[in-house]
Amino acid sequence: MAGVGCSVRGYFLPLRVARNVVKGSICCLFQQQVRGAKHLNYPRLRNPIWFVRKERTKYEEHLTPENKSFIQEVIHDKYGPPTVIGGISTYKQSPLKLQPMERGSWFPGCRRTGVIARKIGIYPMWLKDGTRVLTTLLQVLDNHVIRYIPPEEFHPPRTSVRNPKSKQQLGCLLVGAESADPQTFTKEYCGLFKDSGVMPTKILGRFLISPEAAVQPGTPLYASHFKPGDYVDVRGKTVYRGFQGVMTRWGFKGGPASHGVTKTHRRPGNIGAGGGKARVWPGQKMPGHMGNRYRILYGLEVLRVNTKYNVIWVKGPAVAGETNSTVYIYDTRLPLRKLKETPHFPTYYPEDDDPLPDDIYSENLHPFTAPTITYEENA
Amino acid sequence: MALWCRGVQRILVDVRPIFSLFQTIGNTEYSSLSSVSRPEGLGSDEAKEAKTVEGHKPIVPLECRFVYPEFLPDPRLDHRNSLREKLERMDMLNRRAHIDIPEFYVGSILAVTSSNSHAPEKSSRFVGICIQRGGCGLRASFILRNVIDHQGVEMFYEMYSPVVQKIEVLRLEKRLDNELLYLRDALPEYSTFQLDMEPEFLPEGAPVPVNPIKVKLKPRPWLERWERQELKGVQDLGLPERFYKRAAEVARPWEKYDLMKEYRASIPAEEQEEIFVEVYSQLQQLEVMRKKMKRRRTFVRPKKMG
Numbered sequence: 001m002a003g004v005g006c007s008v009r010g011y012f013l014p015l016r017v018a019r020n021v022v023k024g025s026i027c028c029l030f031q032q033q034v035r036g037a038k039h040l041n042y043p044r045l046r047n048p049i050w051f052v053r054k055e056r057t058k059y060e061e062h063l064t065p066e067n068k069s070f071i072q073e074v075i076h077d078k079y080g081p082p083t084v085i086g087g088i089s090t091y092k093q094s095p096l097k098l099q100p101m102e103r104g105s106w107f108p109g110c111r112r113t114g115v116i117a118r119k120i121g122i123y124p125m126w127l128k129d130g131t132r133v134l135t136t137l138l139q140v141l142d143n144h145v146i147r148y149i150p151p152e153e154f155h156p157p158r159t160s161v162r163n164p165k166s167k168q169q170l171g172c173l174l175v176g177a178e179s180a181d182p183q184t185f186t187k188e189y190c191g192l193f194k195d196s197g198v199m200p201t202k203i204l205g206r207f208l209i210s211p212e213a214a215v216q217p218g219t220p221l222y223a224s225h226f227k228p229g230d231y232v233d234v235r236g237k238t239v240y241r242g243f244q245g246v247m248t249r250w251g252f253k254g255g256p257a258s259h260g261v262t263k264t265h266r267r268p269g270n271i272g273a274g275g276g277k278a279r280v281w282p283g284q285k286m287p288g289h290m291g292n293r294y295r296i297l298y299g300l301e302v303l304r305v306n307t308k309y310n311v312i313w314v315k316g317p318a319v320a321g322e323t324n325s326t327v328y329i330y331d332t333r334l335p336l337r338k339l340k341e342t343p344h345f346p347t348y349y350p351e352d353d354d355p356l357p358d359d360i361y362s363e364n365l366h367p368f369t370a371p372t373i374t375y376e377e378n379a
Numbered sequence: 380m381a382l383w384c385r386g387v388q389r390i391l392v393d394v395r396p397i398f399s400l401f402q403t404i405g406n407t408e409y410s411s412l413s414s415v416s417r418p419e420g421l422g423s424d425e426a427k428e429a430k431t432v433e434g435h436k437p438i439v440p441l442e443c444r445f446v447y448p449e450f451l452p453d454p455r456l457d458h459r460n461s462l463r464e465k466l467e468r469m470d471m472l473n474r475r476a477h478i479d480i481p482e483f484y485v486g487s488i489l490a491v492t493s494s495n496s497h498a499p500e501k502s503s504r505f506v507g508i509c510i511q512r513g514g515c516g517l518r519a520s521f522i523l524r525n526v527i528d529h530q531g532v533e534m535f536y537e538m539y540s541p542v543v544q545k546i547e548v549l550r551l552e553k554r555l556d557n558e559l560l561y562l563r564d565a566l567p568e569y570s571t572f573q574l575d576m577e578p579e580f581l582p583e584g585a586p587v588p589v590n591p592i593k594v595k596l597k598p599r600p601w602l603e604r605w606e607r608q609e610l611k612g613v614q615d616l617g618l619p620e621r622f623y624k625r626a627a628e629v630a631r632p633w634e635k636y637d638l639m640k641e642y643r644a645s646i647p648a649e650e651q652e653e654i655f656v657e658v659y660s661q662l663q664q665l666e667v668m669r670k671k672m673k674r675r676r677t678f679v680r681p682k683k684m685g
Contacts, residue, residue: 087462120463121458121464123463123470124517125517126540126542130494130540130541130542137463139462309466311462311466323457323458323459323463366541367473368541369473369476370477371477372477372478372494372544373541373542374494374502375494375495375496375501376501377500
């Protein structure tokens with residue numbers, strides 16, 4: 001077995017073994033003892049190019065008030081006025097200075113970009129038939145496309161396990177959210193934003209997209225990227241609960257509270273069998289850290305979109321994360337709820353259509369502006 | 380337990396361990412508002428004076444927080460977001476344009492008409508005394524209680540549900556307590572109200588009367604340990620001495636001096652003013668409309684009788 005393995009990866013072998021291969025004495029190969037690593041120790045995981053140091057060491061710069069205001073002026077001259085004031089976008093027209101990329105056309109199975117949003121709370125709304133549903137409000141922050149990396153140039157750190165040499169199908173779109181004062185970031189981090197002309201952002205995320213769905217860097221993304229009635233997946237970081245026991249973490253029943261029970265009220269009980277196995281099976285539910293992991297909630301229906309404040313209402317109260325935490329919204333991957341009709345593609349461009357109304361509702365949602373629900377008497 | 384859910388309504392027949400949904404702290408507990416003198420949960424005149432003493436003239440009347448308590452957000456800091464609260468208030472005002480939600484308090488007698496696909500005429504009306512009121516924003520809700528055919532019935536209504544067609548106040552009054560859940564253990568006559576009760580109108584500008592009635596409870600067993608709750612609206616409970624002893628042991632009389640607790644459980648007065656400045660003009664318009672309608676109703680009724 002060892003010999004076969006060696007001949008396949010011949011150029012990784014130690015010199016001595018390699019010489020044997022050249023001589024063609026295969027039988028030697030089997031006798032030769034191979035010591036040490038059988039492959040070059042190259043790093044498997046490479047950080048993507050946008051993983052640069054973000055925070056800057058803050059020190060006293062002894063700037064006079066005039067200097068400070070001058071810096072602010074320079075920033076304003078370079079990046080223009082803030083893109084969002086009081087939750088409302090300030091763009092009158094597209095901020096793109098270059099001619100935008102040629103837009104592709106949508107096809108079923110095409111992957112569009114997603115948006116970065118903030119979970120701002122949960123409140124009830126009612127459907128047209130009077131059913132109460134809890135909705136989660138997701139505020140789309142001032143999203144801008146920062147960079148597009150086509151599939152040929154995109155080398156993700158992890159490749160497909162089944163077929164590692166398969167051609168990369170999807171490109172990568174960097175999206176930034178929440179512009180901030182560039183002085184708070186490092187030079188390297190600000191450099192990522194240079195080509196797009198966007199002010200450096202606090203949050204930088206990546207979305208894997210089909211090459212047809214590429215968007216010109218600098219383009220703002222809005223809540224109207226999604227339409228009411230669409231289904232989305234929402235990725236967020238779950239609430240961190242620290243080290244928890246089995247009752248909290250896995251919902252175990254615990255033990256009885258009384259009847260002579262001592263010290264066994266919240267314990268897990270038995271964790272494995274004895275006999276021949278005499279060990280704990282992998283995957284046994286045990287106490288440990290709970291939460292603080294990224295989790296995706298699949299197939300949430302978009303019920304309502306507010307285009308003024310860029311808020312999306314999705315059905316259900318279970319989006320991962322606390323209120324005011326960041327989430328990522330994608331078109332759903334569930335096969336039966338995937339997009340069936342052409343969405344705004346590659347994203348929503350306000351200059352394309354007539355301005356949208358402030359609030360867009362799903363067909364089956366009761367808007368609060370509508371009159372009271374009454375039931376028809378069917379004779 | 381008969382449980383009949385259609386969106387907003389749950390009928391609860393006399394045995395029910397419900398209501399974790401009602402926060403006991405928060406803006407529902409009107410008396411525990413910070414930085415304003417305590418108006419005993421009832422009169423608002425004192426609060427007005429307290430505000431004017433500071434030399435700052437309030438733009439909106441301070442009794443707003445008693446009349447429209449649901450406009451104040453949940454004081455839990457980790458649930459707050461200014462944009463969400465704003466959108467919620469916009470939705471509430473939009474709903475209020477279609478339904479008149481009058482001023483009422485725990486202890487008032489209400490009649491609620493709501494759409495109901497199971498009822499014969501597709502709507503049902505329920506009359507009862509409000510025993511609890513709670514929830515912030517669009518979750519605002521209240522419970523009505525009545526005794527019908529010797530059976531205690533409670534209905535849970537959400538104020539902003541579009542299924543609710545009409546909310547009428549038949550008798551506007553307050554009681555001595557912030558919650559009247561003890562009516563479940565009281566004699567049935569204290570929560571029996573005629574379904575065809577006529578509305579009683581108060582003169583314009585009159586303060587909301589406080590009903591000082593003291594309720595007689597049935598003998599134990601009870602749903603809760605009422606002797607531990609410092610209730611003002613119940614007659615002597617007639618329990619053995621050991622119950623009161625134990626109640627004194629577990630009592631926490633110092634909590635009313637805990638300023639931080641009060642601060643965390645309430646919205647500061649400055650913030651309240653900000654919120655009500657935003658919605659007050661619209662609420663005022665709706666109120667004027669309501670008064671017009673009321674006058675028309677009072678005018679029309681004698682004609683019909685004749």
